[in-house]
Amino acid sequence: MNATVQHALRDAILGRDLPPGASVTETAVASRYGIARQTARLAIERLVADGLLRRAPHQAARVPELDAQDIRDVFDSRAVVEQAAIERLAQAGSIPAEALAAHREPRALAEDAPFARIDATFHRALVAGQPNARLARMHELLMGEIELCIAQVQAGRVLLPAEIGAQHQAILDAVTAGDAALAGRLAREHVHGARDRLLNQTTH
Amino acid sequence: MNATVQHALRDAILGRDLPPGASVTETAVASRYGIARQTARLAIERLVADGLLRRAPHQAARVPELDAQDIRDVFDSRAVVEQAAIERLAQAGSIPAEALAAHREPRALAEDAPFARIDATFHRALVAGQPNARLARMHELLMGEIELCIAQVQAGRVLLPAEIGAQHQAILDAVTAGDAALAGRLAREHVHGARDRLLNQTTH
DNA sequence: GATGCGCAGATTGTTTGACAATCCAAGCGA
């Protein structure tokens, strides 16, 4: 029961149903989803751990408002982790099935899902398929805020599926070729490109 | 009240009072520290998030037994994050006061504390002093398991304060000199050295 | 008019007690 509420809250935040700056109180969540306050509290705490909410002691949780510095921080950290992850994936040499599915059939996954969601699925699957569980855990820690960044900048229009798909293809090729250095470099540049596109959107 | 219990539990785990494999039930923690089960549950969940406990749904939490592969995973991830963090610290060019304190006065910090604890304090302070908050958060996520690794291998004897102190000094020198590439390389090698010493200890 | 104080409301932090859901191991029967 808790996992479903957590998922619903997550969607509400990423879907801007709860706009940045909105306060999310335990009682509000409890009554909204018909659960006990303790359970709502737990869901909120998990989302705080995921970076999708923030809160100070004795204050209501709030949807964070991410500024340009936050975007730089999050994407730079992601670049570090994802480069390392892709390098390890290339050393292993095999591409996870879920990543291939997200890469090949973006339409089939979810017609209504924005491309940003599919892109996140692809990257998550790539990192999850690499052997180091801690790297995957750290990556997961970042992806919540990453999706929040993209949602807040409303950058769905900025992400060009064709261009990004080509970059993904290049990364996959380097991985299958076992060229860890190249794959890692491509992954880092890919993330940095996303960061710069988002930053352009915000300052503009 | 909860923070103190969490700290006591943490010490019990790292001090091998709770040996690897020991099960930590909510009721046991509650009665041991005289708190409600809900509060004990919360403390356990936080420690699970820190990597100091593991648990599956509807099962008691357990102190993880880390094998050689875990040590490789944790330290390799740490090397990735810490190299990036030290590079950013060198670009900023200033060394956090807490890091200097831990480096210069290991005795003064805590006479009874093992050197491993002081070493962890030093590294935590270095990474926390660097401007990227997400990198620091990921590092913190790893340090729990790092300390657990060291405690389980009982590697207090293996960590030579003089040698490690010299390596720390070299890193600090590179940071103050603003040589990000050198500082990052030294940090990575420093972490890899710790990893190899621990691995030698386990297989032996 | 500006400043500081205090009070009431809102919210979280923690406790206690209870019950359902689930897992695990021991015992039992085929």
Added chain:
DNA sequence: TCGCTTGGATTGTCAAACAATCTGCGCATC
């Protein structure tokens, strides 16, 4: 020997309550 049931242990969730803390507003004072 193998599979099943059953009972105990443990977690997951709910409900109600109270203390601790923060926030904003009104009010007195300067």
